[in-house]
Amino acid sequence: MTKIVKSDNLKDAARCLKEGGLVVIPTETVYGLGADSSNADAIDKIYKAKGRPSDNPLIIHITDKSDVDNIACDISQDARRLMDKFWPGPLTVILKKQPHIIDKVTAGLETVAVRMPSHPTANKIIKMSGVYVAAPSANLSGSPSPTVLKHVADDMMGRVDYIVDGNDSTIGLESTIVDMSGDVPQLLRPGAITYDMLKEIVPDVIYGNSHTDDDAVPKCPGMKYTHYSPKADVIVVEGDKEAVSAYIKNCLETNNNSGVLTYKGGKYEKAAFVIDAGYNMTEYAKNLFAALRTFDEHGVSIVYAEFANEFGMGEAVKNRLYKSAGFNVIKL
Numbered sequence: 001m002t003k004i005v006k007s008d009n010l011k012d013a014a015r016c017l018k019e020g021g022l023v024v025i026p027t028e029t030v031y032g033l034g035a036d037s038s039n040a041d042a043i044d045k046i047y048k049a050k051g052r053p054s055d056n057p058l059i060i061h062i063t064d065k066s067d068v069d070n071i072a073c074d075i076s077q078d079a080r081r082l083m084d085k086f087w088p089g090p091l092t093v094i095l096k097k098q099p100h101i102i103d104k105v106t107a108g109l110e111t112v113a114v115r116m117p118s119h120p121t122a123n124k125i126i127k128m129s130g131v132y133v134a135a136p137s138a139n140l141s142g143s144p145s146p147t148v149l150k151h152v153a154d155d156m157m158g159r160v161d162y163i164v165d166g167n168d169s170t171i172g173l174e175s176t177i178v179d180m181s182g183d184v185p186q187l188l189r190p191g192a193i194t195y196d197m198l199k200e201i202v203p204d205v206i207y208g209n210s211h212t213d214d215d216a217v218p219k220c221p222g223m224k225y226t227h228y229s230p231k232a233d234v235i236v237v238e239g240d241k242e243a244v245s246a247y248i249k250n251c252l253e254t255n256n257n258s259g260v261l262t263y264k265g266g267k268y269e270k271a272a273f274v275i276d277a278g279y280n281m282t283e284y285a286k287n288l289f290a291a292l293r294t295f296d297e298h299g300v301s302i303v304y305a306e307f308a309n310e311f312g313m314g315e316a317v318k319n320r321l322y323k324s325a326g327f328n329v330i331k332l
């Protein structure tokens with residue numbers, strides 16, 4: 001049976017992590033499905049609970065910068081500069097792994113993903129457990145990552161020992177992933193730490209192959225799987241606000257069970273359900289995954305998502321939104 005606990009009552013959940021159980025922990029990006037990263041049986045349980053292919057490696061979560069030296073080796077000065085600048089926070093760094101890191105966590109790679117979250121409850125429970133916590137996003141494989149307690153419970157009730165309630169995730173999209181294990185820093189997954197922010201610290205950073213097709217061997221293995229897909233078909237409508245609005249209104253004439261995700265407001269009388277994504281890309285990021293799940297709860301068959309191509313956080317929103325739409329994008 002799954003118990004939901006608050007952040008002031010973490011003792012049993014922390015012990016459970018230590019003893020090889022599964023505990024959903026809140027983080028500032030999305031909720032994570034945590035287990036002891038040194039316990040192979042516990043890691044098996046993560047893959048099983050998510051229905052996740054085991055060739056997709058996990059991120060190890062730590063609470064002190066110095067912990068990274070117990071997990072990784074050959075850490076470059078550039079990698080240290082990034083960690084000094086952005087930890088604790090929404091940045092995951094890929095580094096050469098130490099030999100004792102188990103294959104089940106890294107899916108057999110020679111590298112390991114490490115992140116130090118800033119969410120106080122995440123830090124508290126990881127510290128209390130006394131273990132480093134491997135955690136993917138706490139969704140069933142393929143679904144949008146959960147950013148609110150209800151959506152965690154929808155996917156994970158009955159599959160984990162504890163769910164820790166840490167309020168809504170403030171960022172709403174998963175961490176930025178940067179690969180610092182090779183000669184050139186590579187951005188593998190965009191997030192709240194943007195390309196420009198990385199470039200200020202490591203000027204030679206390049207975009208990695210996070211948009212690769214399924215045949216290539218991806219540097220970020222998770223990127224080859226279907227992601228963030230709600231049950232409804234998502235269609236991104238991108239461009240000038242007025243043109244986007246006119247296009248969607250026209251579609252609604254024929255598709256009467258449609259939802260609309262608006263950006264910077266908008267009225268759609270013919271839509272079955274409308275959700276406002278916000279007025280800037282930071283708000284869009286925070287609202288996107290919860291909105292996709294809410295559309296499904298309302299049973300709409302198509303979601304039209306208003307979008308405008310913007311830099312910074314817009315890159316991370318675009319990456320997740322395009323994937324949720326299976327790259328079904330109307331550019332106006």
Ligand code: TXA
Nearest residue numbers: 029032057058111112113136137174175219220221222
């Ligand atoms: O914000 C986040 O990063 C959340 C919270 C819970 O921390 N976690 C998260 O985990 O998004 P997950 O498992 O859903 O995504 C981790 C991604 C996957 O795409 C995986 O392939 C990639 O990180 N990854 C893990 N280890 C890697 C490695 N050694 N090399 C390249 N990519 C790696």
Ligand code: MG
Nearest residue numbers: 136137145174
């Ligand atoms: Mg995930």
